[in-house]
Amino acid sequence: MYQLSAAERLALVKDVVEFAAGRVPVIACGTFGGSVEAQAEEVKRIGAECDAVVVVVSQLAAPGESEAVWQANAQKLIDLTADEAIPLGLYECPKPYxxxxxxxxxxxxxxxxRFAFHKDTCCAKAPIAAKLAAVKAAGASSPFKFYNANVATLAFSQAEGGHGFSGISANFYPWMHVWLTxxxxxEPAxxxxxxxxxxxxENVVMYKYPQCAKHYLAGAAPAVG
Structure with missing residues (x-):
């Protein structure tokens, strides 16, 4: 996604929305670096075409900057997009860091x-449990949902109050994740x-990802539904 121009990203979002034709919500990434003001403008452009916009966690603070800096920038992004009331999501994307x-x-x-969901990539039980406890403490009025990207801890995160899965292997056999959640x-056994x-x-499908997933979905995937 970082290799595309702003125009290419917007065109891709429009194509996906047209293909989905209202059958499912469409969520797209809207932060690709630069100042918070520039990222807010991109969120507005993307958000005008889809149902929610993903904020990449690492784009709101540089490596080594504190969580206080991150929080201040996140609040600024919220404020700059308040008039549009665009639903936002968070993703602990491994790139650019x-x-x-x-x-x-x-x-x-x-x-x-303002944040409706989070894609978590910490891949460890203790911080997952702590995060879910903090989300629960935010109160029932919060729309926030926690989606684990690490399949090895999926059952654990569900038991701790998680809301589902958002990871690599969902491109291949999503019905298995649905069943488990x-x-x-x-049926514990x-x-x-x-x-x-x-x-x-997971060790198989992550090999050469995302190329392998694109090839699979382009013609090898079985029909579902």
């Missing part, structure tokens, strides 16, 4: 009412087997 949010910062984001508590399969299979 991997920045993880603390539980306190995620709880703050949930409390603002719905049945981890009802079967869920443990599904979790083990997903954890092992």
């Amino acid at each position: 991997h920045r993880l949010l603390s539980a306190d910062m995620l709880g703050w984001a949930a409390s603002t009412g 719905r049945n981890w508590e009802r 079967k869920a443990a087997k599904v979790q083990r399969f997903l954890s092992v299979a």
Whole structure:
């Protein structure tokens, strides 16, 4: 996504929205570096064409800058896009550098009412549990949802109050993630087997990703639905 120009990104969003034809919500990334003001303008452009806009966590503070700086920039982005009331999401994208949010910062984001979801990439049980506790503390009025990108901890995050999965292997066999998120508590023995399969299979589907996923979805994927 970083290799595309602003015009190319906008055209791609429009194409996806047209293809979706209202069948599912379309969410697109809207932060690609530069000043907070410039990123806010990009969020507005992208947000005018789709249902929600993703904010890449690492784009709101440079490596080494504190969470206070990140929070101030996030608040500024919220304020600059307030008139449009565009629903925002957070993604701890590994590129251009991997920045993880603390539980306190995620709880703050949930409390603002502007962030509707978060794609978490910490890949560890303790911080996942702490983050979900902070999200819960934000209150039932918050629209915030927590989506785990790490399939190996998916059943764990669901048990801790997570809302689903947003990761690589969902491009290949999403029905298995759906089953696990719905049945981890009802059928624990079967869920443990599904979790083990997903954890092992991840090592296969992540090879040459995202090229392998694009090839699979272009013609090799089975029909679903």
